[in-house]
Amino acid sequence: MAQTEQFAVRTVHGPSELHHAAGTPVGVVVERMHALHAELPPGDGLAVFNRVYLAVTEEFARHLDGGHFPDRRAATALGVLFAGRYLAAVETAAAGGRPPACWRPLFQYRRHPGVRPLQFALAGINAHIGHDLALAVVDTCRTLDCEPACLEAGFERVGDILVLLEERIREDLMPGPDLLEIADPLTHLVGSWSLERARDGAWSAARLLWRLRDAPGLAEEFTERLDTSVGLVGRCLLTPCR
Template sequence: MTQSRTRAAQSLAEVVERMRAIRDRLDPRDGVACFNRTSLRFTELVGERLGAGHFEDRDFIERLDVVFANLYFDALDAAEAGRPVSPAWQPLFEARDDRMVRPVQFAFAGMNAHIGHDLPLAVVAACIDHRTTPDTPPVHADYLKLNELLAQAEAEARASFQAEVGRAGTRAAGPLRHIVAGFSVARARDGAWATTQTLWHERNLRPVFDATLTAVTSGTELAGRLLVTPVLPPAERPDGPADGSA
């Protein structure tokens, strides 16, 4: 598939519009579509809270969310145009057509890349844009409020997981539970905040900044590959033998 680079979103409304367009054009079973549904839900929740005055610095949070979303869009554009993609995103894009991987695995693999790799970069960029710092109030307080919305989106994905376990064969259910239990938005966002602070202090020391980002990217890629480990046993695979033989 070939797709040209798209114009970066400039507002939360444009982010939602593009995520809905991605939802509408992709097969619902596509791994990217599975992640996109969770990301769209989170973005809609942010929009609702912005309108309700939930955040102390509305402008900063909207800018952060737009920068954050554009990093995902850039990765998707690159993957679909055959351009290099950050290793943090490669597990999701490489496995997106594998029907042995469950939708919840794709959703969490995308969240792993987006939070572990993209979020620290987005916070640093948004702070530079707004001439503030991660330690200047209310940046961290508002960041923590975003945790609540990501936790809600994660909870909804986990609810769908319970239904998937019911449909999975007995041999698949155990490994699937183990894989999904290994991912936590709370831990991912705590780690992302620690990375944010490190990258912020290294932002003017490019070789050190790049070395830190490389290490973070490698760890995120490894976690992503574990999250998309196929769990369907041979008898239940879409292309497996009807008699259940290997």
Template sequence: MTAQLPTTIDGVISRMEEIDAELDRHDGVACFNRVYLKVTKLVKEHVTAGTFKDPAFLERMDVIFAGHYLKNVDAAKAGRPTELPWQPLFEARGNRVIWPIQFALAGMNAHINHDLALAVVETCKERSTAPEVAPVHEDFEKVNDLLASVEAEIRAEFELQIVKVATAPAEQLKHAVAAFSMSSAREVAWLNATQLWEARNNPVKYQVQLTAMAGAVNATSRMILAPVVPPPAD
């Protein structure tokens, strides 16, 4: 039986908190979930505070967006295959040679570079609007600004960990982490969303774009998750 997905941002937060409580803190999915939970709580705060011009649209998109991740969590828990973009993270989740930040980045890669474009398209269809109709893009970009503080916090925590492993491979990992940017990934996601939107009435073209996107995300996550040097012991 497929679990029912949350329909509100509060429901999404509750479900992520349940996942956090269920999983070992070293589990790769748990590492991503902790970051995503922090981001979702931040988005909720700004939805409530009136930061966005169309908070109802933004919240609905956030719920649809989260649903793509939660579907894969449910699939893995039930012993079913996860989707191609998510397979690297779920396959590697128990590898203790991989750093928590690698797991977090692989999850962000799958979720932002694949699921976010789908969430934009699906929300626009549901609410009878389009990516080019104001204020869809403007509100989308406001989220980028919110994520800057979260990304800085993640990197600062990683810097504290990596000083304990003063090796050349650790420095290579540091450079690889520095190359990933949530805001840049979201810019790519927006471009993908507009391309998928343009192809929405052409099933063949739409599927070709979706398949290419999923394959690229899968390959990138496998590179992100390549073991380099064991993380320091807790």
């Protein structure tokens, strides 16, 4: 993945003081998300996810600047490589290519009139955490030549910021109580997915993939099945509700 490799090089060999400024790794990610925000129609399902992810990426940058991560370099690498997988999927789809299976439902249904904004947001975060986060941990370990255990503290802090993503999604996109009734299918879809469980699953998957690094065939098989299963969940989350 060219974009991810470029981000990794900049993270490792860039200035020792990385911050949310143009030209830094995190700054580059934020700039690209802002560019997407400007390009996409507001009602586009991808635009819905990109808006909330942009807000959380900016919050991640503020946490970096504030010294809230025990290892700034590792946190920067993880955050940038993580975002890089999302941006690479977007660019692949825009070029007419085939993005990972976890992202395909969002790209396929992004303009469906029966899918609500909350569903688009949840489908995006499902793909990004359920699949991309585990692979980003492995990417970071390879980039920094370290074990997953060395990233655990930073992973937990990134996870705390991801909770903000879920909170923002629910605050901004959840219909009011007068619209969201118990019989509304959206009520059941929202309750069927858990960010906390997805985050725990991502950490377990990352540790397993790291163990399988000397068995590339098994690692590839596991990654493909993870991608497919996360994509299936995403498709369910995008079931038209109106």
